Amino acid sequence: MVAVTAVAQVSRADYRVVPLPDGINGIKDNDFKLKESTLVDYPAGNRDMERNAAMLSQYIEDLTGLHLSTRPVNTGNNYGCISLQLDPKMTSDEGYRITVTSRSVIIAGKTAAGVFYGIQTLRKSIPVGKTDQVLLPAAQVVGSPRFGYRGMHLDCVRHFFSVETVKRYIDIMALHGMNRLHWHLTDDQGWRIEIKKYPRLTEVGGWRNGTTLGHNSPVNDGIRYGGFYTQEEIRDIVRYAADRYITIIPEVDMPGHMVAALTAYPQLGCTGGPYEVWGMWGVTDDILCAGKDETLRFVKDVLDEVIELFPSQYIHIGGDESPRVRWQECPLCQRRIKDLGITASAKQSAEARLQGWFTSQVQLYLTQHGKRIIGWDELLDCDIDSTATIMSWRGADPGAQGAMKGHDVIMTPVDPLYFDYYQTDKTWNEPIAFGGCNTLRKVYDFEPVAADLPADKRQHILGAQANVWTEYITCEPQIQYQVLPRMAALAELQWLQPEMKDYQDFKARLPRMVDIYKHYGWTYRAKSLIIEN
Ligand code: ACM
Ligand code: ZN
Numbered sequence: 001m002v003a004v005t006a007v008a009q010v011s012r013a014d015y016r017v018v019p020l021p022d023g024i025n026g027i028k029d030n031d032f033k034l035k036e037s038t039l040v041d042y043p044a045g046n047r048d049m050e051r052n053a054a055m056l057s058q059y060i061e062d063l064t065g066l067h068l069s070t071r072p073v074n075t076g077n078n079y080g081c082i083s084l085q086l087d088p089k090m091t092s093d094e095g096y097r098i099t100v101t102s103r104s105v106i107i108a109g110k111t112a113a114g115v116f117y118g119i120q121t122l123r124k125s126i127p128v129g130k131t132d133q134v135l136l137p138a139a140q141v142v143g144s145p146r147f148g149y150r151g152m153h154l155d156c157v158r159h160f161f162s163v164e165t166v167k168r169y170i171d172i173m174a175l176h177g178m179n180r181l182h183w184h185l186t187d188d189q190g191w192r193i194e195i196k197k198y199p200r201l202t203e204v205g206g207w208r209n210g211t212t213l214g215h216n217s218p219v220n221d222g223i224r225y226g227g228f229y230t231q232e233e234i235r236d237i238v239r240y241a242a243d244r245y246i247t248i249i250p251e252v253d254m255p256g257h258m259v260a261a262l263t264a265y266p267q268l269g270c271t272g273g274p275y276e277v278w279g280m281w282g283v284t285d286d287i288l289c290a291g292k293d294e295t296l297r298f299v300k301d302v303l304d305e306v307i308e309l310f311p312s313q314y315i316h317i318g319g320d321e322s323p324r325v326r327w328q329e330c331p332l333c334q335r336r337i338k339d340l341g342i343t344a345s346a347k348q349s350a351e352a353r354l355q356g357w358f359t360s361q362v363q364l365y366l367t368q369h370g371k372r373i374i375g376w377d378e379l380l381d382c383d384i385d386s387t388a389t390i391m392s393w394r395g396a397d398p399g400a401q402g403a404m405k406g407h408d409v410i411m412t413p414v415d416p417l418y419f420d421y422y423q424t425d426k427t428w429n430e431p432i433a434f435g436g437c438n439t440l441r442k443v444y445d446f447e448p449v450a451a452d453l454p455a456d457k458r459q460h461i462l463g464a465q466a467n468v469w470t471e472y473i474t475c476e477p478q479i480q481y482q483v484l485p486r487m488a489a490l491a492e493l494q495w496l497q498p499e500m501k502d503y504q505d506f507k508a509r510l511p512r513m514v515d516i517y518k519h520y521g522w523t524y525r526a527k528s529l530i531i532e533n
Contacts, residue, residue, distance in 0.1 A: 008132040011064070015098075017124035018488045018506065018513045019177055019495035021143040029138035030102040034082070034126075036066045041083040044072035048112035049084050051243055052119060056082065056107075059123040063519065065130040078104045082122075084115050094179070094245075095144030098122060100136045113245040117143065117177055124175070128515040143495065147448070149410055150494040151180035151249075151465030152487065154479070157187040157260075158281070159470040160227040161479070167240050168522075169479065174244040175516065176491040181241055181248045182316060182465060185229075188259035188278040192228045193250070193309075197301050198265065202228040205260035208277040214432060214472070216280050226277075234309050242311075249374065250310050253318025254299060255288035255358055261298075262286055268295050270330035281471045283321040290358045291332025300365050307369055314389065317362055320376035324351035348382065356382035363388060374410065377402065393418075393467070400450040403460035411464045416442035417490070419482045420469040423525055431481060432472045440528045444489035444503050466490050477523040484524035488513050 012031075015024045042053040053070040061067050068082070082105040090097065090110035096118030099106040107122060109115035121143060126134050152173050156166070166183075173181060185193045191205035207226035213219040229237070241248050258268075259278045266273030270289040278284060288295050306315060327333040328351055336342075337350045340357060344350045356379075363373045363385060374389045377398035386406035392399025392413060399409040411417070414436065421436030448464045466486065473479055492506055510529060517524045 009130065010133045010135060011127040011129065011131045013122075013125040013127070013134055013136045014512065015121065015125045015137075015139060015141045016509055017121055018509050019143070019492045020500065020505075020509065021121060021141045022497075022500070023140070023142045025140045027099075027101060027138040027140060031135040031137055032100050032102055032105055034060075034066070034105070034134040034136055035132065036068065037080070038066075038068050039081045040068050040070045041073045041078055041081045042070065043084070043086065044074050046086075046112070049086070049115065052084055052112060052115050055116075055244075056084070056119045056123070059119070060126065063123065063126050063128050063516070064134060066132075066134075078106070080104065082107065084108075084119075086110070086112070086115070090114065092144035094148075096121065096142065098139075098141040100141070101138050105136060113179075114144075116174075116245050117145075120175060120177055124513065124516065127512070128519045145177065145495045146497055147461075147463030147494050149180055149463030149465070150178045150491070151182055151410065151412075151463065152178055152483070152490075153182035153184060153412070153465055153467040155184040155187070155468060155470040156192050156229075157184055157190045157470075159474050160190065160192060160225075161470075161476065163229070163233050163237060165476045165479070166237055168476070170237075170241050170244055170246055171520075172480070172483070172487065172522065173246055176487050177495055178487075178491065179246055180463075180465065181246055182251060182467075183248050184251045184253070184469075186252050186260065187257045188284055189281075190226055190228075190277060191260040191264065193234065193252075193306070194228055194230045195302050195305050196231070197305065198298070200264035201261055201302075203264070205264040205277060208279050210279045212280050216282065220279055231305070231309060238310060247312045247314075248310060249312045249314045249316050250306055251316035251318055252299075252302060252306060253316075253320070254362070255290060255295075255355065256283070256320065256322030257318060258288050259284055259286055262288075265298065268292070268298055270326040270333060283323060285323045285325050287322055287324075287326060288358075289330060289332060290327060290354050291330055291334070291336040296358075296361055299362055303362070303366065303369075307366075307371060313370075313372055314374050315366055315371050316374040316391070317359065317366075318376060319355070319359055319379045319382075320393070322355060322378065324349065324355065327351045327354060352382045356384055359384055359388075380405070380407075389462070391465075396448070396450065399448075399461070400453055403453060403457045406460070408460050408462050410462050411446075411448040412467050413446075416446050417464065417466045418469070419466045419486055420471070420473065423482075423486065423528055431478050433482070434469065434472065438486070440486055440489050441503060443486045444492065444501070444506060446493055447498060448493070464490065464494055480517075480523040481525055484517055484522060485510060485514060485528055 042049040107118035262275040390402040416438040
């Protein structure tokens, strides 16, 4: 008889993850053996680091089944441990340094956020699958992001998504090293944020009586549709994101894309309505009346509650796709134009400049409350102060022009950063999408800083973000399909210096990232891994 002994399962880490670290330098030493008895140390009394430690332990358990305990420590002996440490001498606020020797694994950052990104890199280095031991090759691994603004956007208006879905979206962002969630909460098709002072916004504006099928077809499904987030739920989501070093930037789009609010409070429009929460897609002529003081009061009241809910320095106030035909015909809007002495210029109508005035009022109010505004690039067409940050969506040129005028800019050009667009030109077996063709490769190759932007203007490009509008996205697996694996390509351009980018190398690293998607049960576009489009 031969005794049967179980063979220990051993796997081996690979630090070449997505986004690629800036440096991976081997150290002459034996591997570190990560096993169930390995402890995760963190500085005693530091709540952020305690949470970081708990998350690392959870990630390792998710991927390998190994359950590591965490331990607060005051000083030094970290033999056999993964040790999370703050190092104020590090230069990048969000950078990390992982030092692996046979004795220990030290994950250091200048901030707890930097440590978190080191944790993400370590997590992605570990192969997915049950194991008894993971061998971590001795090395120093460093990384720091190219851009401070690394965003994803999510439209929860055109279709409404549960708190759990939004949290999973945040989890996906964290895996990709992203730090800003632009949350689109109000539009023509619904109002999704509870505002205590105006309860009809969600009671009435939160619901539509039916939705067109497909791309504005003549068929309406006739099914009442809607929902909204209570303030309690919003606080919970904001906290959940903050725990993952993600700031949520809420968007309240104005003066256009406001039909849901107008349905609830028709007196805020130029004609007084009646209005109906819209079941079609696109741009409507009905917008807020800029001639009524009541409209500005409403906007400020809403923003008062938004400010209370979102600690973000930035509030997004939209400003896109705002036709001014109602303003042309509205006696109150025309009176406002007259009273303010607004005149048309060669490039701008009086009504365009009225939008500039309206936006400036809102900007002033938010500035007085310690906030800054972001608006879509249409704001560049209506005399807005250069302290407004511009989101460049109608291509990258408006962003470059904004930077030349002294605006900070976030790059979200439709081509290639609208992730509601198709990922291929062969669309017949794809879920319905807006149109377009933003392949993985196009996303990867996007360069947010125009080559001819002068050196002294380059710092205005704060970063890049992909947008996910949900007219045709009805469920969570479809959101995930649209963003995965394109988020991996976006993460790499947000983190890497351009000279480090290499698409073929990225494609070779991508399958291990996808192993993690699969492990968590996230839907992704598998074809993007094997063929170009
Ligand atoms: C936008 O896509 N209307 C900003
Ligand atoms: Zn008006």
